[in-house]
Every structure is written in C-alpha cells, then in structure tokens.
Amino acid sequence: MKSFRILSFFLIIILGLSACAPAPRKELLIYCGITMIRPMREIGDIIEKEEDIKVIIIKGGSGNLLRSIQINNVGDLYLPGSSSYIESATEKNLIIETNLVGYNRATLMVQKGNPLNIGNDLENLADPAYYVVIGNPDSGSIGKETRRILQEKGIYDLVLQNTRELTTDSKDLVSVLVEKRADLVINWFAVSIWDENTMYIETLPINIELAPPKELILASLSTSREPELAKIFIDYAVSAEGQAIFQKYGFGSME
Helix, strand or coil: CHHHHHHHHHHHHHHHHHHHCCCCCCEEEEEEEHHHHHHHHHHHHHHHHHHCCEEEEEEECHHHHHHHHHHHCCCCEEECCCHHHHHHHHHCCCEEEEEEEEEECEEEEEECCCCCCCCCCHHHHHCCCCCEEEECCCCCHHHHHHHHHHHHHCCHHHHHHHEEEEECCHHHHHHHHHCCCCCEEEEEHHHHHCHHHHCCEEEECCCCCCCCCEEEEEEEECCCCCHHHHHHHHHHHHCHHHHHHHHHCCCCCCC
C-alpha cells in the first residue's frame, strides 16, 4: 500500500508538470527557390517572433521542390523562381491562392572585370573559346528560363553542345564564377548584387525583349495544415514592409 501511495504521488507530480508544459509551437513549411531564400528567411524570422511559431524553409531548384510537394503531400507555401511552376502546380490541384511578391530577370554573367572582354551577345555562349555553364531546365527555374531565351534566339542546341557543365540552380552558377572555373553563365540578376558576390561577378545585360522581368509568385498550397498562418505570411510579404525586403535583395520592380 505504501508503494502504491508513493507511485500515485509521483504520477500526480508528472501529470501536473505535463499540464503546465507549454504546447509545442505551430510550424509553417515553405518551399522556396534557392535564389529567393534571403528575403523569405528574413520575413520568416519576423513572422516567427510575431506569431510565436516555427517557420521551416526548404530551399532548392524550383522543379525539384515541386516534385517534393507532390511526393510528400505536405507544405504550406511555395515560391518558385518562375511562374511556369505555379502553372504546373495549379494543373496538379496543388495551389489555392497566388500573390505577386517580386520580380527577377536573367542576365549574362562573367568574372569580375570581364578578363576575357566578353560582349553581351548571346551567341558567345556557343563559342568554344569560352568555358560555358548553364542551368539544367529540369531542376531549376534559371535553367528553364535559359532554355526559353536561347530557344527564342534559335541557338539552344548550339549552346548545349558548347556547355561544359549543367548545374542544378543559381547558387552553383555563382560558384563556378567565384571559383574561376567558368567564363560565361546565365543566371538570375538578383544574386549579382549580394555583398559576397559583387567582388567576383559582373553582369552583361540581355536584351529585354528576350529576357523580360519574370514575376515571382508566392502560392498557398492545398496541402497546407496551417492555412491561417500561411495567410499571415503572405499578407506580410505583399505589404510595404515585405516589399522593401524583396527590394533590398534585388527582387523589386524592374521599371
């Protein structure tokens, strides 16, 4: 009987402590194209503090992220680097609502100072004199945009024949220039203005008719377990404060 009373006493203490323990924080799961991770992370940090939640951001190539959403069937928000992925996700009944949060555009990039004096003619990408790297259209938005631009120019196959490497995303396209492994790439403009990249990268603008600004669309997913929190995040992203953050990282209006 004494042992029973002691056990009961400890059970009461444990139950009491459990009742006093704080409830686990809610989580918001976001899939984000790797180029836009900085403004999304900054906004995520703000929302975490204001709502006392955990904002988890999975970054990667936009195409790879879309496949993950389909396979895992979880997630609250999706921000790819191209609206074409939103169209694909909509066709798969994965999108509930969309909102414009910024813009990006493709540009040619060379090593800082342009040591080979390369011009901004896209046909230079097909010149075997240059070590050319482009993005894979099956994994990321910059690869898909590169293919579109070069197909419109009529030189995509020629450029592929001259390409030394196909990379997954914009981060890798930065790395090959920083490491001086490539002479010429096509990448998203925004990464060229980030502090750690400006000393290594120089941009060569592409004709705006071939490479117009691309809309960045933040979408709420049909797989969302926290739709109210997703709405709070979206509302902040499209607010003046959120837009200032996107502008800071090079994703503002291209006017």
